[in-house]
Structures are given as C-alpha cells and as structure tokens.
Amino acid sequence: MESPVAILTLLAAAGSCIAAVPADYKGKPFSDDFHQTGPPNIPGIVQCALYDLGGEGVAYHDTTPENEGSDRLNRQTTPYNHQRSHASDYIWHFRAQEGVDISYVKDWADLNHTNAVSPPINQLYIGWASDGEWVNYTVNVTEPGTYAVKCLYSYAEKEVHRDANGNKVGEISFDLNGKLAAICQLPRPTQGWHYWDYGQIATITFPEAGPQLLTFHYRRGNNWAFWVLEKVAGTVAITGKVTDVSGTPIPGVAVRLEKREGRRITDANGDFLLVSTGTAGQAESTGDFDDTISAIKDGYLDYEQPVVEQQASGLRLKMLVCADTVRDVDGNVYQAVKLGDQVWTTSNFRATRFSDGTAIPMEPATAAWKDNTTPLFCYPNNVTDPAVVKRLGLLYNFYAVDTKKLAPASWHVPSSAEWAAFEKYMIGAGFNWDGSTSEDKIAKAISAKTGWNPSTVQGAIGNDLAKNNTSGFSAYGSGFRHESGLFEPFGNYTGWWTATAVSHDHAGMIDLHANQAGWSNAHHYRSACGYSIRLVRDR
Numbered sequence: 092m093e094s095p096v097a098i099l100t101l102l103a104a105a106g107s108c109i110a111a112v113p114a115d116y117k118g119k120p121f122s123d124d125f126h127q128t129g130p131p132n133i134p135g136i137v138q139c140a141l142y143d144l145g146g147e148g149v150a151y152h153d154t155t156p157e158n159e160g161s162d163r164l165n166r167q168t169t170p171y172n173h174q175r176s177h178a179s180d181y182i183w184h185f186r187a188q189e190g191v192d193i194s195y196v197k198d199w200a201d202l203n204h205t206n207a208v209s210p211p212i213n214q215l216y217i218g219w220a221s222d223g224e225w226v227n228y229t230v231n232v233t234e235p236g237t238y239a240v241k242c243l244y245s246y247a248e249k250e251v252h253r254d255a256n257g258n259k260v261g262e263i264s265f266d267l268n269g270k271l272a273a274i275c276q277l278p279r280p281t282q283g284w285h286y287w288d289y290g291q292i293a294t295i296t297f298p299e300a301g302p303q304l305l306t307f308h309y310r311r312g313n314n315w316a317f318w319v320l321e322k323v324a325g326t327v328a329i330t331g332k333v334t335d336v337s338g339t340p341i342p343g344v345a346v347r348l349e350k351r352e353g354r355r356i357t358d359a360n361g362d363f364l365l366v367s368t369g370t371a372g373q374a375e376s377t378g379d380f381d382d383t384i385s386a387i388k389d390g391y392l393d394y395e396q397p398v399v400e401q402q403a404s405g406l407r408l409k410m411l412v413c414a415d416t417v418r419d420v421d422g423n424v425y426q427a428v429k430l431g432d433q434v435w436t437t438s439n440f441r442a443t444r445f446s447d448g449t450a451i452p453m454e455p456a457t458a459a460w461k462d463n464t465t466p467l468f469c470y471p472n473n474v475t476d477p478a479v480v481k482r483l484g485l486l487y488n489f490y491a492v493d494t495k496k497l498a499p500a501s502w503h504v505p506s507s508a509e510w511a512a513f514e515k516y517m518i519g520a521g522f523n524w525d526g527s528t529s530e531d532k533i534a535k536a537i538s539a540k541t542g543w544n545p546s547t548v549q550g551a552i553g554n555d556l557a558k559n560n561t562s563g564f565s566a567y568g569s570g571f572r573h574e575s576g577l578f579e580p581f582g583n584y585t586g587w588w589t590a591t592a593v594s595h596d597h598a599g600m601i602d603l604h605a606n607q608a609g610w611s612n613a614h615h616y617r618s619a620c621g622y623s624i625r626l627v628r629d630r
Contacts, residue, residue, distance in 0.1 A: 112229060112304045113269050118145030120229040125181065130229045133297065134238065134322050137305070139315040140185060140193050140215035142226040151226045153190035159219040160194030161187035173197070178213050185215055191226060192219035196316075201285045208289035210243055216316040218284070220309050222252055222261040228305045232297040235402050236326040237366055240265070240273070240293045243316035248280035251312035261310035265295055268304050272296065277313075284314060294323065296366045298330045299404050327367040329398060331406030333357050333386055341388060341410060348398070349383040383541050386410060392426050392437055392563045396540050397556055411563040415628060417502055420444050423481075427628065428563040431516035433509065434628040436502075437565045439484020439587075443468065445496040451487075457576030462619050464596075466491035469621055471569050472578045482542070483569035483581070486621035489598040492588045493618075498626050505627040507591040507599040514610070522562055524550040524608055531609035537564035543605045544568065544582040550608035566603055572621030586614075586622045 120130040121141040131137045143150040157163060165173045165183045174183050175197050182195050196202065196214040210216075217226070252260040263275040278290035297303060309315065333344045340361025347354035351367040365384070380401045386394040391410040398406075414429035419442040426437045444450050454460045454467045468487045470480060491497065492504055505513075514531060517523075523532035538552045538559045546553030552568075570579040571586050582605065589599035593615040600622055602611050616622075 111268060111299070112302050116149075116227075116304060118143035118150040118227050118229065118304075120144070130231045130302065133230050133232045133303075133320050134234065135320060137228055137230065137318045137320065138215065139217045139226070139307075139317055140191075141228075142191065143229055145227070147190055149227075151189070151191050151224075153192065153224050154221045155192075156190050158187050158189060159192040161185050161192075165194060171199075175199075182213055182215070191217060191224075194218050201287065204286070206287040207281065208243065208287055210287045210316055214243070214316050216243075216314045217309075218314045220311055220313050220315070222310045223308075224310075225306055225308045228307070230303050230305055232300050232303050234322060235297050235300050235404070236328050237294055237296045237323045238320040239291050239323055240275075240295055241290060241319045241321065242277075242292045243287060243289045244277065244281075244292070245284055245287050245314040246277050246280045247284050247312050250284075251310065259310070262308065263292070263310060263313070264308045265293060266304075266306035266308070267295065267297070269306075272305075287314075287316070295320070296326075296328050296364065298328055298364055327351065327365065327380075327382075327401045329365040329384070329402075329406060330404045331363055331384075331408060333361045333363065333394075333408045333410060335391075336409055336411060341391070344386050344388040344391075344408075344410070346384060346386045346408075349385055349395075351382065384408065392428060392565075395565075417499055417626065417628075419499055420446050420448060425626070430513065430562060430564070431520070432630075433513060433516070435505075435513070435564065436626045437563055438481070439567075439569060440487075440497065440624040440626060441480055441484045442497065443485070445494065446499055447496055451491055460488075460572065460576035460619075460621070462574055463488065464490060464619065466494055467621075469572060472581065483567055484623050486569075486572050487588065487624055488621055489588055489592070489618035492590060492598070492624065493592060495590075497624065501629050502626045503629060504588065504590040504624055507589040509627055510587075510589055510599075510601050517562065524558070534603050534608055534610050535559045536562045537610075538566045538603060542567040542582065546606045548606050548608070551606050552603060552608075553605035568603075568605060569623055571623070574617040574619035586616075587625050588622045592618075 121144055161184045167173050177198060178195060185193050193215060196210045196212055201210060254260055265273045273293040273295050275292040277292055281288050333341045335341060342357050342359045342361060344357040345354050346363045348365055355363045355365055357363045380399055382398050384396045384398055386408050390413055392413050394408055394410050413426045414434050415427040416424055418424050421442045421444060423441055427434050428437050451466055451468045454469055455473045468485050468491060471483045471486055498504055517533040519528055521528055522536035524535040525532060532550055534552050535558060540556050540559045543553045548554055566585055568582040569585045570581050572578050584604055586600050586602035591599040593599055596618050597615045598618050599615050602614060
C-alpha cells in the first residue's frame with residue numbers, strides 16, 4: 092500500500108520564485124541513445140538518475156569523483172554478483188564516468204524481503220548520498236500551479252549525521268530556478284538502505300509554464316529512485332509586482348488573498364507569489380474563483396483588487412501615497428488621499444460617539460428610525476460584523492451631522508461647495524473613465540474595485556471593476572437607510588451627507604450608483620435618512 096501522505100512544509104521565497112531557467116545555466120537535459128524525449132514534463136515523473144548533463148559543479152555536486160555504484164560496486168562479481176542477469180550492461184554501468192553515485196534495484200538486495208512499497212526491478216536510483224550533495228533537473232512545466240511531490244525512497248535513519256545536540260545535519264530540499272522552493276520531510280524511516288517506501292515529501296509551486304530548473308539537495312541516509320509530481324486540486328498560484336504610480340517597485344509590501352490564509356512580503360523588486368492549495372491527486376477545481384488581493388504598507392493607501400483566476404501571473408498593483416491619517420474618538424484610524432488641494436478620508440466614518448465623547452444613539456428598529464428628528468446612527472443593513480463596518484462605515488441621519496460634533500479636530504464634514512470643488516478637480520484632472528475632461532464621468536475613479544454589483548453599462552462603476560479606484564477614494568456600495576427605516580442593500584448604491592442643510596428637514600447629499608458613470612451632487616434628501624459620511628481636512 093502507498094504510505095500515508097507526509098506532513099509537508101511549503102516555502103515560497105519572500106517574494107516569488109524566478110519563473111525561468113537562469114540565463115547563465117550551462118547544463119542540458121539528459122539524453123542518450125535510450126533517452127531522447129527531452130526534459131520530463133510536469134505533471135509527470137522525474138527519474139532521479141536522469142539528472143542534467145554538464146558535469147561537476149554545473150549539473151551536480153558530489154563529494155567524491157568516483158561513481159560508487161556504476162563504476163565500482165556494479166563491476167564486482169565476487170563475493171556477490173552485482174551484475175544481475177535481470178539487468179544489462181547499460182544498467183550495470185549507467186553514467187559510470189560521472190560523480191553521482193548510481194545503482195539499480197536488484198533481486199537479492201532489494202526484493203528478497205518485504206518493502207512498504209516494492210520498487211520496480213532494475214529501477215535506477217541515486218545512492219551513497221552525502222551531506223551537501225545536489226543534482227539539477229531541467230523540467231518542462233505544462234501547467235503552472237502547486238504540485239505534491241511523491242517519492243520512491245529508502246531512509247536509513249541511523250546513517251544520518253547528527254550534531255552535538257542530536258539534530259540532523261543538513262536539509263533535503265528543492266530549489267526552483269535558483270531560489271528555495273521547498274524543504275522536504277519524509278513520511279517515515281525504512282529499515283535500511285535497501286528497504287523502500289513511497290509517499291509525499293514536499294509541495295512545489297511553479298508560477299509559470301515552460302522550462303524550469305529544479306535543484307535537489309540531499310544528505311546522508313537515503314536512496315532516491317524517482318519523484319511523481321501531481322497537481323494539487325484547487326491550487327491558487329498568483330504572481331505579480333507592486334509599484335507606485337510611476338512604476339517604481341515597492342519592496343516590503345504585505346500581500347495576501349482575503350479568503351485564504353497566509354501572506355507574502357514583496358521582495359526588492361516588488362515581486363510576490365501567493366499560493367493556496369487543496370488536496371493532492373484530485374482534479375483541478377472548475378468552479379468559479381472569487382477572491383481579493385490586498386496590499387498593505389506604511390506610507391501607502393491600503394490596496395484591494397479582485398481576482399477571478401486561480402492561476403494568474405504578471406498582476407500589477409499600483410499603490411498610492413497616503414497623505415495623512417486621522418483617528419476618531421473611538422480610536423478608529425482613517426487613511427487620507429490628496430486630490431487637488433483637498434485631503435479626503437478614504438473610508439467612511441464609523442464613530443459611535445460624538446467628538447466630545449458623548450454617545451450617539453444607535454437605532455436598529457425600523458419604526459423607531461422612521462422620521463426621527465434626533466441624532467441617530469445605525470449599522471448598514473443592521474450588520475454589526477467588524478470587518479463589514481470597517482469597510483462600509485456606519486450610517487447617520489443628518490441630525491447627527493448637524494450637531495457639528497462628529498469630526499475630530501482639524502477635520503470636518505465637507506459642505507456641498509467642497510464636494511462640488513472635488514468634482515471639478517476630478518473631471519479636470521482626467522479622472523473620467525474615458526479620459527475626457529468635460530462632463531461628469533468620475534464614478535469609476537472614486538469607487539472601489541470590489542463591493543459593487545456588476546453592470547453592462549459602459550463606464551459604469553459595476554462595469555469592469557478592475558479599472559476602478561484610480562484616485563484611491565475607495566467608495567463601496569454601502570447602501571443607505573430610507574427615512575421610513577428600511578434599508579437599501581449593499582452593492583448597488585452609496586451616498587454621503589454634505590454639511591449643508593437645505594431646509595429644516597432636508598440636506599444636501601452625494602450619491603453613486605453601480606449602473607452609472609457619473610455621480611449626483613445636486614440632490615437633497617430628508618434629514619431622517621441614513622447616509623455615510625466622509626471627512627475632509629481643514630485648510
């Protein structure tokens with residue numbers, strides 16, 4: 092029976108693995124009169140003895156120049172005959188003039204006892220392993236993704252060298268194109284050099300298809316026959332680069348997929364590799380993929396982008412500079428972006444107290460909200476989940492705004508005139524979806540890349556979300572609350588109060604709709620409605 096799947100360790104470099112054979116590599120895929128098929132394909136089988144051509148220091152490193160198997164042991168016929176009749180001269184002396192130590196599975200040495208998994212007779216393998224040795228394999232990746240690496244091996248644990256503290260010396264690992272890709276862990280020891288087992292020893296992620304260079308590092312204590320690389324079901328492998336708006340790479344950015352565990356930090360070139368795996372040996376998932384990449388670094392606005400493909404390479408995330416931050420009375424911190432000569436918060440207000448510390452009454456009940464003329468706030472759609480509140484903010488009636496006690500010091504709720512100045516700047520600066528500088532088509536530029544319902548209207552917020560939010564304003568479809576107390580659902584609409592009262596029971600507001608390319612800055616609604624709030628910095 093096949094052994095249980097090993098506990099595995101997956102390593103992706105701090106950024107991402109280089110996605111091609113290094114240009115200065117001089118080795119070539121193995122070939123001879125019997126093997127002329129080129130590099131092995133991934134997914135598929137890699138025979139350990141068929142390492143690259145190129146010699147010591149290029150295709151392999153071995154601590155001794157002699158091939159201990161093909162050029163020494165297998166030339167012996169006494170007292171034991173190592174030239175077994177079930178093999179041939181080609182097998183007996185395979186690659187005899189090279190330093191990597193190779194032998195083959197023999198009837199009397201490997202198959203005269205019970206193995207956990209019996210190896211094929213005449214199977215070539217690398218043996219006489221020593222600490223620090225390695226071999227290179229040029230492989231052809233036909234499908235990018237994450238692969239389970241299963242191996243036919245023997246593991247004489249008592250032969251492994253240990254340091255003064257009893258720790259094993261050296262690691263068994265894979266490099267991909269010169270960067271560490273996986274540290275291996277064998278499922279269990281076998282009884283000795285010629286007792287064989289089979290099981291998963293690692294996972295490796297290939298971010299792109301095409302020729303790749305695998306380097307296998309090993310230590311004393313094992314024989315290695317072959318690896319089987321099977322694609323992991325549901326594999327997510329996404330590569331990309333984070334830059335500023337000028338295209339300069341940004342290192343040290345924390346990048347993650349919102350619905351999956353783990354994160355990666357961009358390397359010195361701004362590159363990253365995000366990996367998430369499913370179950371080995373199953374077919375690749377064909378269901379719709381839906382996730383969001385987020386990128387965070389001090390000094391820059393938090394970034395989000397939807398991802399709809401499990402295997403994606405070459406994504407470009409452009410981060411904008413954070414112009415300021417402000418903290419409300421509850422301790423919530425808001426980032427801000429500079430647009431023209433104004434500095435705006437990039438998320439909706441969510442304090443539950445006035446700036447003097449007194450509580451703002453919260454009203455979830457429909458009947459109690461209806462036509463209420465006292466200051467109130469509520470959760471959007473009465474959803475109190477902290478992640479939702481952080482993204483969408485809270486809803487306030489205008490009576491709360493009109494107290495002039497919401498904003499922290501040096502900030503305020505913008506007037507209708509300040510919103511109009513914002514619109515004028517955005518149009519003139521080329522933020523219209525079509526690049527024009529007349530009429531109002533700025534809705535996409537100020538709306539987030541996620542959180543909006545889809546639209547077939549060209550230039551509308553919900554049409555091609557990936558092109559949204561070029562300004563960093565990050566408006567989400569947070570809905571609103573009617574004066575009747577009923578809610579508009581998420582995804583289709585958002586609106587903000589201005590600080591401008593129009594009458595005793597109406598006030599100015601701004602709104603966005605998923606099916607529209609522009610916004611409305613000329614509306615006024617009943618003061619008993621519940622809308623979002625943005626802040627602008629005092630001049």
